[in-house]
Amino acid sequence: MAEQLQVFGFWESAFSRRVELALKLKGIEYQYFEEDLPHNKSHLLLQYNPIHKKVPVLVHNGKPISESLVILEYIDENWKTNPLLPQHPHDRAVARFWAKFIDDKVVVAVVKAAGSKGEEREKAVEEAGEALGALEKELGSRTLFGGERVGFVDVVGSVIVGWVPAIEECFGFEVLRVNKFPNLMKWSEEFAKHGVVKEILPPKHEIVAFMEANWKF
The missing domain is CATH 1.20.1050.10 (Glutathione S-transferase Yfyf (Class Pi); Chain A, domain 2)
Structure with missing residues (x-):
């Protein structure tokens, strides 16, 4: 079964953009959902990130991950091409x-x-x-x-x-x-x-x- 990868972000968010940057550097395809911030957060964003209610959120095969630094590490651990973190x-x-x-x-x-x-x-x-x-x-x-x-x-x-x-x-x-x-x-x-x-x-x-x-x- 093909992997499903979604990013809920906002164009002006530096934290959201860094997640996209990491995925692009690794050549990973994903579906992007632009949130209408700061005024109208989608029900999916609130569902996937009920604690902080903010972008970015990465959803991998239906499982959400929030907070950009956590997401970056998750991406690097799951997709080994073009590693972001050093090996040692x-x-x-x-x-x-x-x-x-x-x-x-x-x-x-x-x-x-x-x-x-x-x-x-x-x-x-x-x-x-x-x-x-x-x-x-x-x-x-x-x-x-x-x-x-x-x-x-x-x-x-x-x-x-x-x-x-x-x-x-x-x-x-x-x-x-x-x-x-x-x-x-x-x-x-x-x-x-x-x-x-x-x-x-x-x-x-x-x-x-x-x-x-x-x-x-």
């Missing part, structure tokens, strides 16, 4: 650490900066800069976090490539600077040129327009 257990653990670091430190600080002003924003921008500095050091002179090809941390880091610059433009502050983070900026430029990444990441101006219309702080 220690290297896998390190990749998981930095992926979670991106979500817990970089994303949280940048969103906090977008939703604040004055001293609170300055503090959040400083926190984001410190987190990016740690990533800058971890990346070093490598072209990709995954080494010679796109890996787990690169896929998770797509939020820095596509969404952080849009947030900066929309809310009028700057975190990513080439003079402070030359390695990350070079990585971001090269990663954005990848054929699959270009196919999956939405244009910055579309993200900015959505944020201006829907992000209310």
